[in-house]
Amino acid sequence: MPTPKADSLWIRAMPAVFVLIWSTGFIVARYGMPHAPPMTFLAWRYALSIAAFGVWVALARVPWPRQRAQWGHLAVTGVLMHAGYLGGVWAAVKAGMGAGLSALIVGLQPVLTAVWLSATGGRVAPRQWLGLVLGFVGLVLVVWHKFGHGGPGDSATPLNLAYAVAALLAITAGTLYQKRYLQPCDVRTANTVQLGAALLVTLPLALLEAEPMHWNAQSAGAMAWSVLGLTLGGSSLLYLLIQRGAAASVTSLMYLVPPCTAVLAWVLFGEPITPTTLAGTALTALGVALVVRGGR
Template sequence: MNAWGQGALLRAAPWVFVLIWSTGFVVARYGMPHAPPMSFLAWRFAFSVLGLVLWARWAGARWPTTRSQWGHLAVVGVLLHAGYLGGVWAAVKAGMGAGLVALIVGLQPVLTAVWVSAVDRLGEGRVSLRQWAGLGLGFAGLVMVVWDKLGVGEAGPVSLALALWALLAITAGTLYQKRHVVAGDPRTGNAVQLMAALAVAAPLAWLEAEPIVLHPHFIGAMAWSVLVLTLGGNSLMYLLIQRGAATAFTSLLYLVPPCTAVLAWLLFGETLTALALVGMGIVAWGVWLVVRSQGGSASHPTR
């Protein structure tokens, strides 16, 4: 491939990543009628571990060398995969739309940035007035979006609690990863994380009474989750960061909720009223204020 073609691919990579990342919420909506959440995730984690192990073996990738590295990766895996994905999928199963789930957990970079600044553990400064204003705007916008959904049952107490649990899990996981996980090969690191997530998800799956139905939608959602989201999405994220896009990378995550909303509208007929659209705009404004003050230092979770 010539230099022009390589440059075009690199320019397109961020937008391809946003599209892939956004489909994670849509896939949850697509597969949930045919499987309980933890059962689906347990099989997804198992197939993903198999794929990553084979890929790492073929490429000769290095595995973590110390027990502490394995332990830190396991903690991150439980939080980011079992906790975060479990909350997202369970919220969708409980009736919450893909667009609303994406918006709620999309506040993760804001919470991460403000927490890091507040505790000042990583030397990144205290919380500025601009950041507090951004956090307040983001919360107000989220209330507007959620409030609009309360009357139609999409954001009931159970689904809302599950989505907030997913938000807390991914925030805690990224903060832990930022502080404790050293740089390493993403294939082996993700494999260790998913092994730990599988150890949590598998026993929970045994407690679910609903059976798995091998519907074409279930098979398609599983294949997309493993091949595109886990193997493809994570690899593309690593490529973007390695290519020097780490500073701008965080801003891509804020394009995910509107992209998810459009996909959910096209595929499932999910709607957002004027109040919800205004609330989404306020969330974006608040996030922009925080990220502008933080300088794009929020962590980058795995999917």
């Protein structure tokens, strides 16, 4: 049996492990998108994840949420944090956005979260306003550089920017909603309900896509990691961290995701890391750090 010391070490390591797993999500999107339309891939991902969680729930005999309201709240967060967030990211990558840029835009989620919490509390600190400005300037530097200059799979257009911003708004709203309304319950049954709601929203969109799903080693590998690593691992960790009140720890580390993703995308896909990209990413990271620290 795990010792209390081992449990304590695992709890402290959870935010860092989550961020490492989360960083691979943008890479998997870029890796799998040449072989599948985004909503079809995600519908398969949700269905396979539900099956995996279903087996886990049955073997462990864990309880389902008892209150009807909890099912509704779980469904809302599932639509926002799975269908909305993942749908926006995968659609943006399919529309030509690079993994690094999509991670940078969605990486502004801690800024929106901190500002919302501060605004609802009645005050936004001057340091946070400075962080907002720096983060916005950094993002503009990266986006402006990629408008009309990015190569295949690494460009910025009004369409893919709209998809990425929609993903940013969805993950922010989902995080705030979950923290506000969800009561603690088993992460396995909670994720199953969330994924079921996401599948109900995504499947009709998948049926409208004309492009077929091409199964090969690359798409199968992307699907396997999406289900086992990202959904069963990453999404479960995110749920546990929010329920444990460790959202601040996740937020403080989240701005490490864009530079980690940029390095992985450079190594795997050859996405260029220019001085402008480095400067913009650094400014955005500094801005997010100022917002987060200013809100504590």
